[in-house]
Amino acid sequence: MSSISLYLLAFYVCLISYSEAWMYSPKFVKYGVNGEFRIIGGKPADKGEFRAQVSLQNRFFAHICAGVIIDPVHIVTAAHCHQPQKRIGYVMGDDLMVTFNGSETRQRRKVMHFVPHPEFSRDTFQNDIAVIRVDNPFNVTKTFGPKRRSEATPTIETRCTVVGWGYTTNGQDGDISYNLLKTDVFVADINYCNSSDSYEGAMKPGMFCAGRLREGGHDACLGDSGGLITCGGLQEISGVVSFGNECGLPEFPGIYADVSMYNAWIDEIVATKVLPEYEFSPFPKPYAISQPDEDDSYGYSYSEVTSSSATLALISVFLAIRSVLNVNL
Incomplete structure (x- = not known):
């Protein structure tokens, strides 16, 4: 795999991490x-x-x-x-x-x-x-x-x-x-x-x-x-x-x-010696930011997107960049 391909892959992984760590918070209602x-x-x-x-x-x-x-x-x-x-x-x-x-x-x-x-x-x-x-x-x-x-x-x-x-x-x-x-x-x-x-x-x-x-x-x-x-x-x-x-x-x-x-x-x-196992999925469902509600004066609302559609969107971006750069993986 070329160095450009590695950079693109790293970008894709970082994008998922960023989405998970920062792009979701519960909508505040007074x-x-x-x-x-x-x-x-x-x-x-x-x-x-x-x-x-x-x-x-x-x-x-x-x-x-x-x-x-x-x-x-x-x-x-x-x-x-x-x-x-x-x-x-x-x-x-x-x-x-x-x-x-x-x-x-x-x-x-x-x-x-x-x-x-x-x-x-x-x-x-x-x-x-x-x-x-x-x-x-x-x-x-x-x-x-x-x-x-x-x-x-x-x-x-x-x-x-x-x-x-x-x-x-x-x-x-x-x-x-x-x-x-x-x-x-x-x-x-x-x-x-x-x-x-x-x-x-x-x-x-x-x-x-x-x-x-x-x-x-x-x-x-x-x-x-x-x-x-x-x-x-x-x-x-x-x-x-x-x-x-x-x-x-x-x-x-x-x-x-x-x-x-x-x-x-x-x-x-x-x-307690035996506790329920904790499921730590390596790739949880992505979440997407939506626009603020008109009557929401406390911040953004956040909506769930399906895992498959979000993943396909990210893959599409990855493939598009690869195509432009004419990279052979």
């Missing part, structure tokens, strides 16, 4: 939920500062979601991170960066089991918690290792720190940070978060809200789902990033799954 999060209003974390934070990645090692390691083979994350169009294949730890080339200490393991809470609802995001088991234990180091889970819901006005990778402004046209970021937020009253000034009843049992109600500007944002929030300076897993109304808006704190409410279920999964 009073609904949005599970795509990254950090805004943050600053870079230090090596080992959040030693349990991990990146959940696709087959091309592109970051999809985050998680928190609780023992050498188990990770807690958000249940909604398991999506057919964005398969998680690997867990990366012990690195501040999510670039292709990482630090000398970077570790990566293959996902063997992804177990969402049996009562997780994609409509309400209630019980948005899951446990991942990897194929081989992670090596515990000075800068990477498990974090203890909190046994109590954080109280109102407690200072918390939420961490993650990615967008630093609201919307997908913002700047991306490949370095792990952190920002401080404060636990809000769940009654306020469920009021008509905020989420109007969208918060359910097993959730807590945290942000900066008056000024906004500090929050999780696109891509940080499943990542760590730790409260009260205890260096415990208080919760994992779940959903919110855009990023950093005043009156709309981020919503987190309260880990303390799920400790018994997590312990049960960790102790």
Whole structure:
């Protein structure tokens, strides 16, 4: 195969990867939920500062979601991170960066089991918690290792720190940070978060809200789902990033799954020797972007296209370029 052919093939593979990693997110409807999060209003974390934070990645090692390691083979994350169009294949730890080339200490393991809470609802995001088991234990180091889970819901006005990778402004046209970021937020009253000034009843049992109600500007944002929030300076897993109304808006704190409410279920999964196998398809269904709805002021809507039609379209582009260049494969 010629060098040009190899370049074309690489282009085709990268196009599929790009589509999987970036071109889909749930359509946000007011009073609904949005599970795509990254950090805004943050600053870079230090090596080992959040030693349990991990990146959940696709087959091309592109970051999809985050998680928190609780023992050498188990990770807690958000249940909604398991999506057919964005398969998680690997867990990366012990690195501040999510670039292709990482630090000398970077570790990566293959996902063997992804177990969402049996009562997780994609409509309400209630019980948005899951446990991942990897194929081989992670090596515990000075800068990477498990974090203890909190046994109590954080109280109102407690200072918390939420961490993650990615967008630093609201919307997908913002700047991306490949370095792990952190920002401080404060636990809000769940009654306020469920009021008509905020989420109007969208918060359910097993959730807590945290942000900066008056000024906004500090929050999780696109891509940080499943990542760590730790409260009260205890260096415990208080919760994992779940959903919110855009990023950093005043009156709309981020919503987190309260880990303390799920400790018994997590312990049960960790102790179970035989778990359902996790299907990690090498080529999931592609998704395509459609135009925004006329009455949709919150962003783009996204529609599924059939795997066969999308694949044929990509192959047609590949063959057309080959024909123009007169390349013999």
